[in-house]
Amino acid sequence: MLIEQIIKEKIAQAVHQLYGQEIDAEKVQVENTRKDVEGDLTVVVFPFLRISRKSPEQTANELGQYLQEQVDEVASYSVIKGFLNVTISTSYWINQLAQAFSDSNYGFTEATDDSPLVMVEYSSPNTNKPLHLGHIRNNLLGFSLGELLKANGKRVVKTNIVNDRGIHICKSMYAWQQWGEGKTPENTGIKGDHLVGDFYVLFDKHYKQEIEELVAKGASKEEAEQQAPSIIAARELLRKWEAKDPETVELWQMMNQWVYAGFDVTYKELGVDFDKIYYESDTYLVGKDEVLRGLQEGIFTRRDDQSVWADLSADGLDQKLLLRSDGTSVYMTQDIGTAKLRFNDYQIDRMVYVVGNEQDYHFKVLSILLDKLGFSWGKDLHHFSYGMVELPHGKMKSREGTVVDADDLMAGMVEVARKTSEELGKLDGYTEQEALETYKTIALGALKYFILKVDPRKNMMFNPEESIDFNGNTGPFIQYTYARIRSVIRKAEEKGIVPAIDFDQSLRISEKENELIKTISLYPATVQEAADSYSPAVVANYVYNLVKEYNQFYHDHSILNEEDENIRRFRLVLSTTVAQIVKSGMGLMGIRVPERM
RNA sequence: GCCUCGGUAGCUCAGUUGGAUAGAGCAACUGCCUUCUAAGCAGUAGGUCAUGGGUUCGAAUCCCGUCCGGGGUACCA
Structure with a gap:
């Protein structure tokens, strides 16, 4: 049983025995003690004053006394400003560390065949233009959410609905017919999704021009928008497509294939994937x-x-x-x-749609409609509604060229990672291939962490003028800590020192070390909370905090150079465990960690 | 207009079901590499938690009003 739970129950018991009133143990408030106060757990005693009819100090002292007598793990207690701060014994914490160290699946619950099946829809692109930063946020959130649910014992099916038909793709098709000059990804060397996107922009240029001309001739804006030759032609293509006109369908297939080939590259770079793809x-x-x-x-x-x-x-x-x-x-x-097909294909217990908050209304309606149509699962479908990525000058608009392109952004970040690594000379001795892999790991780590550390529900700001940081509260900072620990572990292996939990359990540990173990012990609850609240940011903040504490420890303590063999082994276990959790936590966000950097 | 989400340091963001003196990073300034990776560590400075009221032992957090901003609002997706 968790120590927190034990304390809750003992406090309830104490209140009953000392003051003669039964209280619900679950209602007892036990929280982690503030950093600047001695102790591990804090019991909030204010709610009991009415029962004890004594001062906060006296009540806290009486309860503290009871705890110390009744609970082995309670080493001591103190009362400050009416808060009861309880200190847990070192042996308890060392035991916690040993458990985390030996559990390769620490913090995770494995799914079984009976586990609930959750289908997560994310990405859902249109096929008329390449992916941009807004899609990146969607993809990262969707992928991470899938990992979180898996870690919480759910069976997960990741799915994508590709919006491959409609007026948008017909616009690109028409522009290509008119002004394409037979261009293909092959003969231009342009990535397929970008090529199609270029024609979408070209369509809009002509369309706007036609509207202007019509307005100049005296038409109203609304009339002009309906009567411009380009839009009439695009609508005609849509009509022909719906009528299965062979030539139109062939063109549609060809251009969509270009886009899919392009998307595949982007998805692969981004490290996201799907179990099942549906097409509109x-x-x-x-x-x-x-x-x-x-x-x-x-x-x-x-x-x-x-x-x-x-x-x-x-x-x-x-x-x-x-x-x-x-x-x-x-x-x-x-x-x-799409919903109907999905529920025919899978035994879905819960459907999650990762779609921006601009569509809150849409999903409210969808839920009601599915319910009305008799689908039992319609009522409680879950819309994972996330905020928009904003630029300093406002919203991203494809047609106005104010988008941050996904491929460009990633490529640019890999270059920054390369430059930084070369300046620092950290990868000397790596082959070009190994080095490139590491640049990508770092670049993607920076990008993904930058996006995922923000509360998904909130809008977030991205300034293309300022490159994403590699220092401070960033992905590379966390990856760097991992690489440093790996380096220590490699050196330990060379010296034949094996991390094992056979150290003397009575050893004395420093405050910082104790702090670290406490943080380690919070990992399972963190994973749980992140999944329950659908928030990868919870994991991001946790890992950052863990790593920050580890770096302080690393700075102040020697590991392999420590003379006391017992302590040396303990610190190696501590470091190894931190590395395991960093890797695991970053994995929940789809972020890899490097051996060196 | 109506619906909805938000407003925390110069900037970007944390802040668990209400708890102690509201925290990080960036930017600025100052220290620390002959010892396991300085993409690090330590320090200085920076706040009327938009605003006014209410609830109570206690409010950034809950309720109401106001101001500001994002999104949505019947033949776009």
Whole structure:
């Protein structure tokens, strides 16, 4: 049993015996003692004053006395400003360290065949443009969330819905037909997703120009937007595609293939993957059928212009369009179809959608609609709603070129990592291949940590003018600590010193060492909390704190040069355990750790 | 207008279910490498937790009002 739990129960017991009133042990407030105060755990006694009818100091002292007599692990206690600070015995902490050290799966709960199955949807790109920083946040959060859920004993299926059809890709297709001059990724050397994205931008340029010309001739802006030749042509392509016109479908397939090849490269660099990928072109008709079924069953209504609507006013929401008057699908229709296919394919206990908070309303509606359509799981689908990445001048807009491109960003960071490493000369002796791997590890570590350390729900700021830091509260700082420990461990191996927990349990440890073990012992609860609150940031903050404490220890203590063999072995075990947790925690964020840097 | 999320140091962010003197990093300034990696460690300076009220032993945290900002708001995704 955890010491915290023991204290809670003993305090409840003490209150009963000393003051004659039963209280709920779970309600007893036990927290970690502040750093600047002596002690390990603090019991908040204020809620008991009404029962004890004594001063905070006296109450705390009486309870402290009781604890010390009744609980072996309680070594001493002190009372400061009415707070009861309890000091736990060193042997307890050393035992905690030994357990963490020997458990290769420390902090994790393994899934079994009976464990709940969680499907996590993330990424969900459109196929008309390359990935940007906003997608990076989505991908990193989605991947990390999957790892967190796995670490918490869930079976996880990572999935992606590729929005491969619709007016957006038709715009790129039309631009390529008109002005493409037969360009391909092969004959231009341009990455496929970027090439298609270039045509999307080109479309918009022409479209805007046409609108201007029409307005100059006296049309209203709204009319011009509807009547511009480019948009009419793109709509015609969409219509032909839905009618399965062979030439159009072929063009669509070709350009989508270019994009997929490009995405694959980006996903691989980013280190994310999927167990099952769905395509909107396969799901939108299923959604349409579901909507029509709903119409027949009287859940939805058809208007005079043939459009189909859901009336959600009973749920406090508005009317929602499900099929346009021309019979074509909207975003919502497609999501209904995708959901149906997924739940046919897997025995899903919980569905999680990693999608930005700009779509909060959409998922509220989706949940209600799925419920109305009779899907039992609709009501409690979970929208993992994360904040946007903002630039100093505002939102990212693809068409206006104010995006931070994912590939460019990663490549730029690898260069910074290379430069820094070369200046410091840390990788001398590595082959070019080994060195490049390390640059990538560091660069991606910096990027991923930068994004994941922020509370997912909040918007975050990225300034492209300032490169992402490699010092301080950063990924490389954490990786560096890992590399230093690995270096010590390699040296220990050379000297034949093996980390083992056969040190004398009565040894005296320093305050910093005790502090470190306490932090180590918090890892399992941290992993749990991160998964429960869907927040990789909880892990990020924990690992940073752990590493910061370790660096202080490292600075003040010798490990291999320590003369006392007992202490030397203890410190090696301590260091090894910290390295294990750093690797494990970073792994939960999809961040690798280097042997050297 | 309505709905919704947010506002903590110059900048970027932490701050568990309300607990002690609100913490990190960056930027600025100052020290520490003949000893296991200085991408490190230590220190100085920096705050009316947007604002006004309320709840109570105690509020950055909970409730209400106001100001400011993001997002959404019926044929975009």
